[in-house]
Amino acid sequence: MPQPAAHHTPRYRSPYQTSSAASRPEPQSRMLAVASRTRDKSAPTILSLAMPFLLTTATGTATSPRPLIPSSPRRQNPTTPHLRPPPPARRLPGFPAAEPGAPFLPRPPRRGMASLAATAAAAAAAEVTHLTQRDAAEIDEQLMGPLGFSVDQLMELAGLSVAAAVAEVYKLSEEHTRVLIICGPGNNGGDGLVAARHLYHFGYRPSVCYPKRTPKPLYSGLVTQLESLSIPFIPAEDLPHDLSREFDIIVDAMFGFSFHGTPRPPFDDLIQRLISLSVIGNSDKKPAIVSVDIPSGWHVEEGDVDGGGIKPDMLVSLTAPKLCAKKFTGPHHFLGGRFVPPPILNKYGLKLPPYPGTSMCARIRKAPSVDISSLRENYISPELLESQVMPDPFDQFLRWFDEAVTAGLREPNAMALTTVNREGKPSSRMVLLKGVDKQTFVWYTNYGSRKAHDLSENPNAALLFYWNEMNRQVRVEGSVEKVPEEESEKYFHSRPRGSQLGAIVSKQSTVIAGREVLQQAYKELEHKYSDGSLIPKPEYWGGYRLTPTLFEFWQGQQSRLHDRLQYSQREVDGNTAWHIERLSP
Numbered sequence: 001m002p003q004p005a006a007h008h009t010p011r012y013r014s015p016y017q018t019s020s021a022a023s024r025p026e027p028q029s030r031m032l033a034v035a036s037r038t039r040d041k042s043a044p045t046i047l048s049l050a051m052p053f054l055l056t057t058a059t060g061t062a063t064s065p066r067p068l069i070p071s072s073p074r075r076q077n078p079t080t081p082h083l084r085p086p087p088p089a090r091r092l093p094g095f096p097a098a099e100p101g102a103p104f105l106p107r108p109p110r111r112g113m114a115s116l117a118a119t120a121a122a123a124a125a126a127e128v129t130h131l132t133q134r135d136a137a138e139i140d141e142q143l144m145g146p147l148g149f150s151v152d153q154l155m156e157l158a159g160l161s162v163a164a165a166v167a168e169v170y171k172l173s174e175e176h177t178r179v180l181i182i183c184g185p186g187n188n189g190g191d192g193l194v195a196a197r198h199l200y201h202f203g204y205r206p207s208v209c210y211p212k213r214t215p216k217p218l219y220s221g222l223v224t225q226l227e228s229l230s231i232p233f234i235p236a237e238d239l240p241h242d243l244s245r246e247f248d249i250i251v252d253a254m255f256g257f258s259f260h261g262t263p264r265p266p267f268d269d270l271i272q273r274l275i276s277l278s279v280i281g282n283s284d285k286k287p288a289i290v291s292v293d294i295p296s297g298w299h300v301e302e303g304d305v306d307g308g309g310i311k312p313d314m315l316v317s318l319t320a321p322k323l324c325a326k327k328f329t330g331p332h333h334f335l336g337g338r339f340v341p342p343p344i345l346n347k348y349g350l351k352l353p354p355y356p357g358t359s360m361c362a363r364i365r366k367a368p369s370v371d372i373s374s375l376r377e378n379y380i381s382p383e384l385l386e387s388q389v390m391p392d393p394f395d396q397f398l399r400w401f402d403e404a405v406t407a408g409l410r411e412p413n414a415m416a417l418t419t420v421n422r423e424g425k426p427s428s429r430m431v432l433l434k435g436v437d438k439q440t441f442v443w444y445t446n447y448g449s450r451k452a453h454d455l456s457e458n459p460n461a462a463l464l465f466y467w468n469e470m471n472r473q474v475r476v477e478g479s480v481e482k483v484p485e486e487e488s489e490k491y492f493h494s495r496p497r498g499s500q501l502g503a504i505v506s507k508q509s510t511v512i513a514g515r516e517v518l519q520q521a522y523k524e525l526e527h528k529y530s531d532g533s534l535i536p537k538p539e540y541w542g543g544y545r546l547t548p549t550l551f552e553f554w555q556g557q558q559s560r561l562h563d564r565l566q567y568s569q570r571e572v573d574g575n576t577a578w579h580i581e582r583l584s585p
């Protein structure tokens with residue numbers, strides 16, 4: 001690793017230096033948890049979104065870049081009808097014909113982002129249909145009768161939904177590993193057995209309490225499958241006295257929509273144990289209770305009639321919520337059972353939230369508001385040591401970038417670009433990296449945009465890559481210039497035609513009267529170039545490349561002891577070399 005001469009004066013400003021009104025302020029960006037901004041305020045800030053944010057401060061020559069790997073994510077052409085509404089369903093005896101475009105058909109959201117879907121689900125929550133006990137049983141019969149499903153299939157999908165919802169809310173971590181699944185004698189218990197298997201494969205450590213086994217091949221098969229995974233079955237009487245000590249999550253799969261009356265032994269006692277768990281004042285240690293379809297012991301329609309029943313933290317309604325779910329006040333209400341066909345939706349007029357992307361579960365009620373200052377992730381990563389990183393920061397960047405691609409991260413080439421104008425005012429936005437080589441980072445944009453104006457006044461810029469799933473971020477700072485026109489030209493024509501037209505339509509960062517303006521202009525251009533002829537690159541569109549003077553590779557670690565390795569340029573014997581230093585987290 002190149003070691004510098006000690007007399008060198010760094011060309012960058014330390015993040016700890018205070019800003020002066022430099023004529024060419026240099027932007028610096030880093031990801032912070034919102035908590036650090038709210039910590040000193042007397043009243044806690046409560047927001048409903050848990051998002052890291054980008055803080056930007058302003059302080060005071062090139063080769064052809066390597067295009068990012070061809071499979072690197074590209075924005076979807078907004079005009080491509082990649083998600084079509086489902087075709088009208090075949091009419092089945094006893095079911096009304098499906099109305100195409102009926103308002104209650106669940107439409108998948110255009111993007112698979114859970115946050116977007118959660119918002120959509122929240123908006124729809126008020127209108128979600130709740131089923132009576134009779135309708136729930138009738139739907140069950142129809143699914144397994146004229147609609148051709150088998151009980152095994154439905155149970156498998158229901159159990160998978162439960163496991164997926166549990167994993168979404170209680171992410172696998174030291175605090176959320178040990179799961180007790182208490183299974184009842186019917187299909188609700190079967191859902192629990194299936195969920196136990198999926199949770200095992202997701203990495204959790206499930207144990208099962210299944211005191212009244214049903215002697216049918218479906219159930220004994222599920223038990224055998226769990227036994228083959230060495231999942232312990234604990235008799236009810238052998239359950240540990242203090243469930244809080246032994247389990248992080250308890251899945252209540254005792255009774256579903258066929259429950260009547262009051263619970264009989266041994267479930268009366270088991271339910272009582274879950275009730276007393278929610279009463280214990282020691283909230284730090286209380287395991288999360290997740291009820292499958294119905295909180296066991298609740299009246300299927302009336303809910304927790306005398307108020308003394310289970311108070312689950314999470315409810316996973318299956319197929320559609322039952323009436324009792326209206327009384328559920330816990331923080332997490334999910335829908336599972338992504339198998340409801342249009343004949344059922346139409347016949348029962350079901351309004352259900354859309355499932356995001358390929359997910360097996362959908363949040364029904366908005367995620368609870370959180371005190372942002374309490375949000376903190378305990379990062380667990382391999383150590384990032386000076387002896388392990390590459391001497392050249394570009395090589396190190398490419399290594400991490402390739403790992404992000406291999407890990408299947410969505411748009412690993414998305415980066416926050418921070419520019420600063422003449423007055424020292426910074427602005428940030430996400431852009432897509434389109435090329436990187438041993439000297440520069442390249443992206444394309446509109447030369448009339450705000451970032452372009454900023455860059456024309458001040459060529460200093462900062463890039464920030466944030467690979468959340470890998471606990472990594474990379475900061476890059478340097479100066480920016482336009483890429484040669486031929487390069488922009490070449491890249492422009494490699495883009496999908498829709499994106500080319502979009503670039504012509506958008507006079508980026510200018511105020512427009514409405515969305516129709518874009519759509520109209522786009523339509524006209526689409527018609528103009530419908531013969532497939534070459535779409536000329538507008539002169540106001542092209543690339544920029546940043547030549548870095550500083551890199552920082554950050555890797556989140558436990559207890560905030562993060563790794564931060566900074567590469568800065570130093571002159572050594574007349575040559576510029578990269579110098580690596582560790583920064584305190």
Ligand SMILES: NC(=O)C1=CN([C@@H]2O[C@H](COP(=O)(O)OP(=O)(O)OC[C@H]3O[C@@H](n4cnc5c(N)ncnc54)[C@H](O)[C@@H]3O)[C@@H](O)[C@H]2O)[C@@H](O)CC1
Pocket residue numbers: 136139140143154155158184185186187188189190191254255256257258259260261262263264267292293294318319337
């Ligand atoms: N579309 C659907 O209808 C689907 C239903 N599924 C699951 O199936 C459940 C319904 O299953 P089941 O109809 O088998 O019924 P449950 O699992 O709700 O429970 C029925 C069993 O509990 C017993 N029981 C009822 N009341 C009792 C009491 N007071 N004390 C003690 N035991 C009592 C019954 O004798 C029977 O053995 C749903 O809630 C859901 O979890 C899913 O597996 C898949 C899809």
Ligand SMILES: [K+]
Pocket residue numbers: 188252253254255256291292293294295296
């Ligand atoms: K249940």
